[in-house]
Amino acid sequence: MLLYVNTISYYRLVGNFIYLLRLSLYGILIRMKIIYTISIVALGTLFSWFGALMDHGNWLGGWSILLGTVGSILGIIVGYRINKAYF
DSSP: OHHHHHHHHHHHHHHHHHHHHHHHHHHHHHHHHHHHHHHHHHHHHHHHHHHHHHTTTOTTSHHHHHHHHHHHHHHHHHHHHHHHHHO
């Protein structure tokens, strides 16, 4: 009976450890996704705004879409470098 109680306690302890490990990994992945999202949105919007200035305020003009795409790709690169440096 004593062995049975210790076995259950051991498996409960291991289960709690695995649960906490998964939470920490999920936390890291969520922070990485947030960094990617912020860098893509920020740089894509900024470059799209510059394109809109060149198209006389037209956010759906050619320059705005082209520069927004370039800014988003640059945001992916910046997000990757930030994640590589801190994670």
